[in-house]
Structures are given as C-alpha cells and as structure tokens.
Amino acid sequence: MHNRQRNGQIWLYGKFRGCGYKLTMGRNIILNVLANSDKHLSAEEIYFKVHSLYPNIGLTTVYRTLEILTNTGLVFKFDFGDGRARYELSQGPKGTRHHHHLICTNCKRAIDYTDFIDKEIELLKETEKGLSEKFNFKISGHQILFYGLCEKCQKEIK
Amino acid sequence: MHNRQRNGQIWLYGKFRGCGYKLTMGRNIILNVLANSDKHLSAEEIYFKVHSLYPNIGLTTVYRTLEILTNTGLVFKFDFGDGRARYELSQGPKGTRHHHHLICTNCKRAIDYTDFIDKEIELLKETEKGLSEKFNFKISGHQILFYGLCEKCQKEIK
DNA sequence: ATGAAAATGATTACCATTTCCATTATAGTT
DNA sequence: AACTATAATGGAAATGGTAATCATTTTCAT
Secondary structure, eight states: OOHHTTTTTTHHHHHHHTOOOOOOHHHHHHHHHHSSSSEEEEHHHHHHHHHHSSTTTOEEEEEEHHHHHTTSSSSEEEEOOSSSEEEEEEHHHHEEOOOOEEEEEETTOEEEEEHHHHHHHHHHHHHHHHHHHHHTOOOEEEEEEEEEEEHHHHHHHH | HHHHHHHHTHHHHHHHHHEEEEEEHHHHHHHHHHHOOOEEEEEHHHHHHHHHTTTTTOHHHHHHHHHHHHTTTTTEEOOOSSEEEEESSETTEEEEEOEEEEEEEOOOOOEEEEEHHHHHHHHHHHHHHHHHHTTTTTEEEEEEEEEEEEEHHHHHHH
C-alpha cells in the first residue's frame, strides 16, 4: 500500500527532489490527484480528493504544496476570475499538455481547448521575442483566456 | 465646483444613463479617477484616489460602481494573480485602447503593451470564430497575459 | 417641490488563502 | 537499523479582498 502510493508519479520525483524538497506522502498524493484528475481543480477540490485517500493531510499542506509546485513550474496556477485559483499539472508522462481556456462569464465553468493552438503558439513565440527585447522582460509563460457565454447559459439567459 | 466635477467625462454619460443607471456624484468621480490615472488600478487604489477628492464616498460604493461598470462593458476587470482585481476604462475619448499585459511574477507589476497587437488581434479573431463554432460559445472578450521577470527583478534575483 | 425608486455608507459577513507554532516525518549519516 | 539536523505538517487563528445587509439619503421624472 505504502508502495503503491510511492509508485504513482515516478516521473515527477526527480524534479521534486532536484529542487531540494523532500518527497513526502502528502506531496506524493497531491501529485497523484493532480495527475489523475480532470484539469483545473481548485485547492479545495484537491483537498477533498486528497483527503478521501489520506485523511490526515490538511488544507494547509495542500496550499503549501501547490505553491511549491507552482513556483517550480510543475503546476500551472490559473485565475479565472471567480475568486478561487485553479491548478493543473504542466505536463504529463506524455509530455507537455499545453492548452488555453474558454471561460463562461455566467457559470464560471472553464473549457480547455487545444485546437488552433499551433498557429497561436507560433504567433506567441514571435510576440514573446519582440516583447522580451522591447521591455527587457524575461518571459516564462503565458495565459490566454476567452470570455463569453457557454451553450447552456446562452439558452438560460435568453 | 459641482459643475467642474460634472463636466469631467461627458462622453461616458450617455452610456451610463443608457443602461438605466443614475449618474451620481460618486460614480462620476470614480469615472474621472479611472479616466485620468494610469491603468490597472485596484479597487483600493481607486478608493484612496476617490476619497482624497471626495471624502464621503465609501469603499462599498467603489466596489458597486466598478461592478456596474464591468458588467456594462465600460471597464475591464483583470486578475493578474496577486489576489486583487485591477480595473481600467475600456475606452477613452479617442476610442478603444485595447492592450495586453506583461506581468512580473516577482514584483507583480504589470506592463501594458499595444505592440504586436494588430497581428495578434487578427489571429484572435480567427480563433474566436473557430472556437465559437466548435464549442457553441458566444465569445465576448479575451485576455492575454505574458508572465516573466521584469528588468529590475532579473537583476535583483541574479 | 414631490415621491417612488435607486444609491449610499457603515458595519458585518464571507471565504480563499496565509501565518503561527508546537509536533512529527524525512533522509543523509553513522 | 538507529541517530539527528532539518524540513514538513496540521490545526487554529489571522488576514485581506470582496459581497451582503439595512437604515438613511439622493436622484430624477413628474
């Protein structure tokens, strides 16, 4: 059992340890939850999932771990404007899984999309280069959000 | 004096009244502050500025007015990820002043840029069209953020 | 000027996130 | 495997931005 937990997300261990952090049970389970779930979970949602697997992990640890993961770049932290942050693993075993988001301004739900990403990425790279030079800004990432009304909310509001 | 206040941002009145809202002193001053200041102010910053001009306007009114302005599209509300929302007028007397942001992950400062916007906008329009169709999503706006280290923080951290 | 409706501000409530600190677990070294 | 310095933990309380409440005041069409 102890072993099963530990074998969950082997590919992450190196990164974690490499930054000088200890790999604890709590952190391991949080990584597992992130890796095995649908994307953009809130801290509280993560806490509930973690808690159901391992009840003596506190919300504090979840927040702390998410902060570390965000700072080391293992996890992306998003703010969709509903007052709670969302977190998702920046890459899976199959490599990066970059995507952008569509946010419903009514129900706050987020849809991921990877369509059109290729063309976007190409433009973004160019833009990043230009911006880096002009503002002497070292760019490490980007976030693209489209706001609007989802199918369901369009009907409800009309 | 009363008159001076009232003449500040004439071009906005129509929009405001057109939505069925009354034009009060407080709202007028908040609009003036937004129109005359550097961009992306937080609610509290707006409150302080408003308060120095007209001390009996409360923080509640600032929040309420900003909410109205955001809902009616007169103001954009941004979330740069530091826990407080930023607000800016969506257009000035000279028309729209759309721009994107560069956020320093260290000092949280935001830089506006309008360079490269044209090419970006073109791509975004295409993307919006594709996404609308695919997800049946009625897109009303977008937000593009680049994260990184500003010139100053690059030196300090190194 | 008048009155219905909307706006106001002070306070309180809310809720996500952080801080504090005494206790416990980790991992490198014997 | 036991030891130890150090980092990690969790519960409770604090924080801080924003929203709700409600009695009072202001706005604006008449």
